[in-house]
Amino acid sequence: MKLKKVFFNIILFCLMVAALTVLGASILTTITYEMHVDVDFPHYVRENIPLLLISLILVFGIFAFLKSKDVFTSKKMIGFALVFCIAYCLMLILVIKPQPVNDSKTLDDIINAFMAGDYSSLTQKGGYLFIWPFQLGYVYFGQLVCSIFGTGNYLAWDILQLVSIVITVDLIYKMTWEMFEDREICGIMALMSAGCLFFYNYVTYIYGDILSMAPQTLALYFMILYMKRDKVRYGLLSGIFIAIAVMLKTNCEIAVIALIMMVLLHTVREHKLANTVGRDVKRTIVIIAAMLVMVFGIKTAVNTHYCALTGLEEIPAGSPSVSHIAMGLQESDLEDGWYNGYNYRVFDENDYDTDKTKEAAITEIKRRLALFTEHPLYGGRFLARKFLTQWADPVCISTHNLDLVSRHVDDQPAFCKSLVFGKTNSILRWIMNVFMTFCYFGIVVYLFNVLEKGEVSDSEMLILILIFGGIMFHEFWEGSSRYAMRYYVYWLPFAAFGIRETLDMISKKLKR
Known part of the structure; x- marks a missing residue:
């Protein structure tokens, strides 16, 4: 139990440092993107601090007023949140009429080609899926969608993504209840979800990011239920849904x-009697084994399916994952640590040989880490900037x-022009800008509270470990605030x- 507590405190302290850093950056700076360009190129600009402070005071005033009227205790708050989410997303879908772009467009073309029996992107050396075979799960799902709704039916894709977003928001509300069992906190979370425009904007981006959010959140929710209800079926359901999520987005x-770690840590509980330890260990082994079998089993099933269709003996190994890490440690003409094409180039330069490419990427990683060690100030600035460009971006490239x-x-x-380029866009960006500071202020207060108490439930810790893992992984992987978006929404309950807590403190001081 002592080791478990030490581990939790380390995670909480690291998250506190990260949250304080993002909060400070959100007050002093913000990030913008140039329009009418094809690449993700974030630019730091100075924050309008007086306007930000006035906006925050106004937001706190609205929340304080609603709290005084007991609005947040009503279960109708989640209804409002979901109606707003659906209305906003439908507005984007109907006004913009989005279509696939970039990798999304490439995969859409591949799905259509597969539907016509052309598997050359997988079987030919240098093809997209030959390089990135991990996308086969998404392609398989795409073929299922096309079989049901027809090829090129982007409205169907958009609606599926809307459903995924709505399920995610509703589940985060349910997770908030399971974590804190406080209807007022749930109501505040529901109203705050209206500020997640960065998340809702991605209803227009046909890719695995949004589609995987519903099954991933279902997996997290069922794991929380398993830890609270002690029912094995919830653990097994968690495994089923996380396997689907991994198929859509690796x-x-x-x-x-995070799920496996929490199953193990949950087994170590102080109140467990000696005669139940054996049963709990068996349950833990069953749930972890089932989860791993389902995650790797669904990948094997997809690969076997495409081997049978193409006549391949095995799916190509593709570009090694270390090429993404090597790229994530490099300087770039756009933003350091973000995509610069290295992972494509190094695979091509090594004649699409996975082992040789892996050796070249590892050599590059060692070179960059040695440079960071020799010049620690440079290395620190590089990693700090990469962290902030991903996590302190209020719009997440949306x-x-x-x-x-x-x-x-x-x-x-x-x-539509105003929504994408004009005044409406400026208003939306400002809402997201204020929301980030407001949200991270609440996160810092929460983390300070739990560090002071020295206690945190397993349900809370599951989500905190996931967020911590996302921060650490993307600090070394290919950088992008689009990747940070999927963790940002999980901060909402905290x-x-x-x-x-802040509103309670303000209320008490006003009464005095």
Whole structure:
């Protein structure tokens, strides 16, 4: 139990440092993107601090007023949150009429080619899936969607993504209840979810990021139920849904690690009697084994399916994952640690040989780490900047994405132009800008509270470990605030707790 507590405190302290850093950056600076360009190029600009402070005071005033009227204790708050989410996402879908872009477009073309029996992107040396075979799970899902709704039916894709977003928001509300069992915190979380425009904007981006969020959040929710209800079926359901999530987006493997860690840590509980330890160990082994079998089993099933279709004896190994890490440690003409094409180039330069590419990437990693060691100030600045460009981006590239996915529409209506490039876009960006500072303020208050108490439930710790894992992984992997977006939304329950604590403190002082 002492080791478990020490481990939890280390995670909490690291998250506190990260949250304070993002909070400070969100007050002093913000990040913007150039429109009418094809690449993700974040730019730091100075924050309008007086306007930000006025906006925050106004937001706190609104929340304090609603709290005084007991609005947050109503279960209707989640209904409001979901209606707002659906209305906003549908507005984007109907106004912008989004279509696939970049990798999303490449995969859409591949799915259509597979539907026509052309598997050359997988079987030919240098093809997209030959290089990135981990995308086969998403392609398989895409073929299922096309079989049901027809090829090129992007409205169907958008609606599926809307469903995934709605499920995610509803589950985060349910997780908030399971973590804190406080209806007021749940209500605050529901209202705060209206500020997650960065998340809702991605309803227009047809890719695995959003589609994987619902099954991943279901996996987290069922694991929380397992730890609270002590029912094995919840643990097994968690394994089923995280396997689906990994099939759609391999980044969800971070959640697999978090789930397994919490199953193990949950087994170590002070109140367990000696005669139940054997039963708990058996349960833990069953759940972890089942989860791993399902995660690797669904990948094997997809690979076997495409081997049978293409006649390949095995799926190509593709570019090694270390090439992403090597790229994530490099300087770039755009933003250091972000995508610069290295992972493609190094595989091509080594004649698409996975082992040789792995050796070259490891050599590059060692070179960069040696440089960081020899010049610690340079290394520190590099890693700090990379952290902030991902985690202190209030829009998570979502406004730039709206630009990309709307370009296929000629003679756009005035409202669409305003939404993507004009005043409406500026208003949305400011809402997200204020939301980030407001949200991280609540997170800092929450983390300070639990560090002071020295206690945190297993349910809370599951999500905190996931967020910590996301921070650590993407500090060395290819950088992008789009990747940080999937963890940002999981901060909501903790931010809501911190905002409630702050409102209580303000209320007490006013009464005095």
